[in-house]
Amino acid sequence: MVFEGEIVGRYVTLRSATIEDAEFTLAIRQDKKITQYIPYLDITLEQQIAWIKKQRETEGDYFFVVWNKKNERIGTNSIYDIKNSTGETGRLTMKNCSALESLENQFLLSSFAFEILKLEETHSYTYEDNSRALRFSDFFGYTIQSEKFDKQDKKVYKSSLNSENFLSSQEKLCKLIYRSTKNFFSIRNNA
Numbered sequence: 001m002v003f004e005g006e007i008v009g010r011y012v013t014l015r016s017a018t019i020e021d022a023e024f025t026l027a028i029r030q031d032k033k034i035t036q037y038i039p040y041l042d043i044t045l046e047q048q049i050a051w052i053k054k055q056r057e058t059e060g061d062y063f064f065v066v067w068n069k070k071n072e073r074i075g076t077n078s079i080y081d082i083k084n085s086t087g088e089t090g091r092l093t094m095k096n097c098s099a100l101e102s103l104e105n106q107f108l109l110s111s112f113a114f115e116i117l118k119l120e121e122t123h124s125y126t127y128e129d130n131s132r133a134l135r136f137s138d139f140f141g142y143t144i145q146s147e148k149f150d151k152q153d154k155k156v157y158k159s160s161l162n163s164e165n166f167l168s169s170q171e172k173l174c175k176l177i178y179r180s181t182k183n184f185f186s187i188r189n190n191a
Contacts, residue, residue, distance in 0.1 A: 002056050006188040007064070007112050009104045010178060012097075013188075014064040014077065014112070016056070021065045022049045024073045028093045037130040038093070062112075063091060066105050074101060077109045085120040087113060103177050106140060111185040114163045121162045128155035140173070141165035 007014040017025060026048040028034055029041040041048070055063050060082030066075035075094035079087045089109060094102050113119045124142065126133045127150075134157070142159040150156050174181050 001059060001062055003062055003064075003112075005190050007108045008186045008188050009108050010184045011069065011101045011104045012074070012108065013067045013069075014105070014108055015067060017052055017063045017065050017076070018056075019049055019052055021073065022052055025052070025065065025076055028076060028095055031093075031095065034093050034095060037127050037133065038090075060087070064109070066094065066097075066101075068097065068101060075105060077105055079109060079113050079117070079119075079122065082117070082119070085118070087117070087119055087122050089113070089122045089124045100177060103173070106136070107173055107177060108185055110140065110161065110166050111183070114166050115185070116187070119163065121160055123158055123160040126157050126159060128157060137161075139169075141169040 002016045004016075022045060026041060026043070026045055029038075032040075043051075052063070055061055058080075061078070061080040063078045063080070064076065065073050066077060068074050074097045076091050077089070078091035079089050080091075081088045092106070094105065097105075110122070113122050123145070124137065126137060128147075137159050140161060142161045143165070144157045145160050146158045148156055148158070170183065171181050174183055178184055
């Protein structure tokens with residue numbers, strides 16, 4: 001699906017991915033440093049373009065490119081498989097960004113999920129040895145619900161975040177990101 005607007009924060013802006021973003025989104029998913037905890041994409045640029053075209057038409061699937069305030073692409077993030085007021089977050093990649101840009105990226109996606117889409121819960125999957133991502137998830141209010149093993153026998157945790165936990169974490173997150181309790185999340189319509 002395409003979100004016809006921008007999700008704007010103080011440090012980053014999320015925009016729905018377009019065909020023009022295909023080269024960037026493929027390159028970031030083929031960067032070995034970034035993809036050590038997410039699936040590597042072994043595809044061509046033409047296949048990535050085709051995937052973005054299909055994703056833009058897929059109901060319940062939002063794929064964003066993260067832009068910094070210098071108008072540079074610095075990452076991706078998504079919420080997808082939205083069904084019955086629940087969705088999965090993922091496709092999170094960040095490159096050459098600050099900690100504040102990374103935190104705000106996830107904060108904006110969560111705000112979008114709970115305040116705009118009105119979801120009741122989101123979930124994500126994280127490898128056991130990705131301690132940084134597990135701490136990040138915990139900070140946002142995610143709780144581990146279950147564990148499983150992938151095809152390479154690596155342990156993966158399924159974590160979930162409900163709207164109530166996110167709302168209770170919002171003040172703490174705003175203080176950290178903005179040094180204020182004011183939320184700087186806004187929507188800019190492109191219509």
